[in-house]
Amino acid sequence: MMDFWASLKKPFFVLAPMADVTDAAFRVLIASIKTPDVTWTEFVSADGLYHTREMKKIPDDENPLMRDLQYSEAERPIVAQLFSSKPEMMEYAAELVAKLGFDGVDINMGCPDKSIERQGCGAAMIKTPDKAVEVIEAARRGVAKHAAATGTVPIPISVKTRIGYNKESIDEWIPVLLRTNLPALTVHLRTRKEMSKVVAHWELMPRIVALRDEIAPNTKIIGNGDATDLADAQKKIDESGCDGVMLGRGIFGNPWLFTGRTNADVPIEEKLEALATLAHSFQALRPAKSFHIFKKHIKAFVSNFDGAADLRAILMECEDAGQIEETIANYRALPRA
């Protein structure tokens, strides 16, 4: 796949990167039901990739960061999200992502996590626009190296960001990114300061679209924040004029999201079966990750039906996928009134 962004039909609906949620295991389940128009990996530290592979020489099959870059063919187009404030690290990691066969690189410029910001990455990039541009250019150099070595076309570099740091600064910040001529720009419609605590400012999207029309007409604008399902996402596109919507938390407990089904549409039997499948896939694909991380799915899948709390309590005690499967089988065998 070359620059898949150019051939993507509007409107489109894409899966948000969510660390420890949309990992390889959950994405396999999502893609087995309906592949989103574009899928993102969780974010991965470019510096971490360099240090673990080049300095510590950890073999790829034992490297947890390389595990974060696992994907399956069914997920295409699949974009790897990276973060770094160091151009040389971004160049290295973007080249690696291209070598791994991803369809694109996305750069995180919106994460509010303190440990990420301390490295000058994520949302902190909004405060250092020159650095942001350098990092984008470095990623382009990285993918170009791989393209030159293999006689292929460089994979595209996109960005995901917010509308400002302490206050909304669309008119200052968004043009900086647009002038780099990105194929796609995702805007989470909140400032860094707002975290996820206020309703996303979809009313500001028309201004972002107008800037795009003026500065970089070929850049696809993806809106993000609070879209609950496909119908809601379509409404947001109709009202705001963006090209696509990125859905994040709506996928919690609902891998059927991209079929158009809402959480309430899916019978509990189907949810339990999917949860058992996910548990096995988590164990197979994320063997070094604590099973604890899988458990955040239990609350999302097992809720809103009679007996959900009791079943959830038992599932939370399980220590592996076999126990999850057995608990679900026992529950299903119970006589129903």
Ligand SMILES: Cc1cc2nc3c(=O)[nH]c(=O)nc-3n(C[C@H](O)[C@H](O)[C@H](O)COP(=O)(O)O)c2cc1C
């Ligand atoms: C648990 C969790 C992990 C997240 N991890 C990432 C990440 O790795 N990279 C990123 O760009 N955004 C990350 N986000 C932000 C989401 O991609 C998205 O911007 C945000 O949840 C708003 O969209 P929504 O209202 O559709 O969920 C994360 C959000 C959550 C809830």
